[in-house]
Amino acid sequence: MATFSNSILLLLLLLLILFSSGTGKLTGEPTGTKKTRLHFFSHDTIHHLSSPATTIIQPLITMQPTTNTEKSLFGNIAVVDDPLTDGPDPTSKMIGRAQGMSIFSSSNADDPAMLVNVNLVFTEGKHNGSTLVMLGRVAFRSKMRELPVIAGTGKFQFALGYAMLTTHSRNLTTGGSSSVAVVVEYHVRVSHH
Numbered sequence: 001m002a003t004f005s006n007s008i009l010l011l012l013l014l015l016l017i018l019f020s021s022g023t024g025k026l027t028g029e030p031t032g033t034k035k036t037r038l039h040f041f042s043h044d045t046i047h048h049l050s051s052p053a054t055t056i057i058q059p060l061i062t063m064q065p066t067t068n069t070e071k072s073l074f075g076n077i078a079v080v081d082d083p084l085t086d087g088p089d090p091t092s093k094m095i096g097r098a099q100g101m102s103i104f105s106s107s108n109a110d111d112p113a114m115l116v117n118v119n120l121v122f123t124e125g126k127h128n129g130s131t132l133v134m135l136g137r138v139a140f141r142s143k144m145r146e147l148p149v150i151a152g153t154g155k156f157q158f159a160l161g162y163a164m165l166t167t168h169s170r171n172l173t174t175g176g177s178s179s180v181a182v183v184v185e186y187h188v189r190v191s192h193h
Contacts, residue, residue: 036156038127038188041168042082042098043090045181073104073112084120088168088183096122105137113139116147120188122154130154132190134163143167149190161190 079101085092100118120132133151145165152159168183 033191033193035189035191038186038190040084040086040095040186040188041088041092042084042184042186043181044080044082044184045179074107076104078102078104080118084122084186088185090181090183093124095124095127096120100134102138106139111139112141113137118147127155130156132156132159132188138165149188152190152192156190156192159190159192161188163188 080098082098083090083094084096084098085094087093097120098118099121100116102114102116104112105115106113114137116134116136116138118134120134122128122130131153132149134147135150136147138145138147143166147163147165149159149161149163164187166185168185169181170183171181172179
């Protein structure tokens with residue numbers, strides 16, 4: 001009788017182990033990791049060079065410059081909705097938009113930096129309907145700027161990676177209203193499902 005009880009107990013234990021050892025994946029969760037490299041350009045026009053045209057909130061207190069002759073933009077909050085193209089020319093094929101905001105977070109006018117939250121919204125091509133989310137600090141006087149990619153949607157679900165940004169060109173226009181057209185080159189690498 002004891003051997004019969006032990007046999008049933010052993011059988012139940014084996015069945016419990018067998019049925020509890022699942023894959024750990026949620027139903028419908030994608031499998032496999034993909035790596036994607038993207039290369040494109042954003043186009044931003046800043047009007048009235050004394051202050052970005054996209055500034056929506058200016059600080060109550062103005063920080064004084066240190067050795068730099070320009071005032072600090074510390075505390076300014078700006079929004080962006082810039083076209084993304086496959087080439088540096090503004091007439092290149094548009095593939096999406098860079099939408100988000102920047103908070104000028106450095107009070108040092110000699111080392112200006114922003115906290116950037118930008119969604120890269122793809123509207124054309126094989127990534128149409130997908131987004132990538134970038135969040136991080138940008139020291140915008142640096143030649144090469146790096147931003148982490150922290151999330152994505154559509155074809156970029158579970159995205160993680162980084163974006164390397166460089167200023168491709170900066171063209172000053174003068175006349176009735178001074179403005180500068182800035183073209184930023186993006187090299188993005190992401191892992192996603």
